[in-house]
Amino acid sequence: MSRTVTAIYRTADVADLVKREIEELGVASHHVDVVGGADRADEIGHLNLPHDEAVTYRDAVRQGHYVVSAEVDDDRIDSVAEIMRNPEQGVDIDAYEQDYRARDTYNDDVDAYGTGSPAYGGTMGRTGGADDEDTVELAEERLSVGKREVDRGTTHVRTYVQEVPVEERIRLRKEHVSVERRATGGERVVTGAEADALFEERDIAITEHDEEAVVSKEAVVTEEVVVDKDVEEREEVVTDTVRKTEVDIDKNDVDVDKT
Incomplete structure (x- = not known):
């Protein structure tokens, strides 16, 4: 049993790369289609997608995206x-379709698609014909695989200032002026100019000096914190089921008695 897997990409290079990788799995080239370019949007009808999906994929092509559709057997569905x-x-098809459905033109696009309007590339899904003809439509679901980014949490790195008491020792010098009065140990007689000098008024000034601590600070970078983000890729297998209409034909032979 085969199923169809469809995805949307933003560039032709990526779409072609996906097509080549699918073909490398052994999928025949004519089972992998790439539709892209605004002038090729009508080719979406050739992929035989369900009506509502076809409208969404067609709009994606008209917006400049590229659609890759691959018809593969069940044993290759996970790899593809x-x-x-x-x-x-x-392109995340779920998010794209949600945005597209929110547009004012969506319902008009759905109604017009497949009605024979020239803007939508002719009739799609037409049934009936001659009076003696009837048509049974067979449908199948397509598995569309897309990606979306999920917020898994935020890491905050903050700095703050903390005051830490420190202690340093320093030796300081302090001067003291001392005045002492003492006897000469005997009387000494002086005369003349020396005696006159003894009776002159004098003023002796002695300055005391003290040392005091002077504190200054300087900023020094001691280490650094590097904030980085690592990206790793993981493989995840998406499993689901899709529905497909099958047809059984029972033919009953009727004997006609000719007389």
């Missing part, structure tokens, strides 16, 4: 889905 999920240029 993983290839489509890895490129960084992948």
